[in-house]
Ligand code: SF4
């Protein structure tokens with residue numbers, strides 16, 4: 001998740017953060033249903049965070065995003081007692097890879113919109 005933007009897993013999208021590199025793909029912020037209710041308070045009803053901008057693919061509340069959207073902070077405050085930092089980052093990367101296999105909700109919508117505008 002990004003500057004004035006977005007994930008669940010990243011700290012500074014597009015930047016190397018510890019061992020984790022967020023590509024700003026937006027898969028996490030647009031598939032909140034994949035997190036089993038953890039992000040229900042942010043869900044716009046379609047599995048997309050209400051703070052996610054599908055055009056820029058960034059988080060619009062990046063500086064004030066919740067703890068659960070901050071990789072390093074959530075490790076320090078929640079997961080540190082359960083696993084090493086390397087294990088946490090490994091799980092985070094694996095989670096990103098799984099999320100990236102899901103359909104791109106906005107790509108599909110943009111394509112549909114384009115088709116409906118054709119004569
Ligand atoms: S607040 Fe929403 S858009 Fe921002 S990082 Fe968290 S899930 Fe993504």
Ligand code: SF4
Nearest residue numbers: 007022023026028096
């Ligand atoms: S799924 Fe992973 S790589 Fe993609 S935006 Fe979210 S944290 Fe970044």
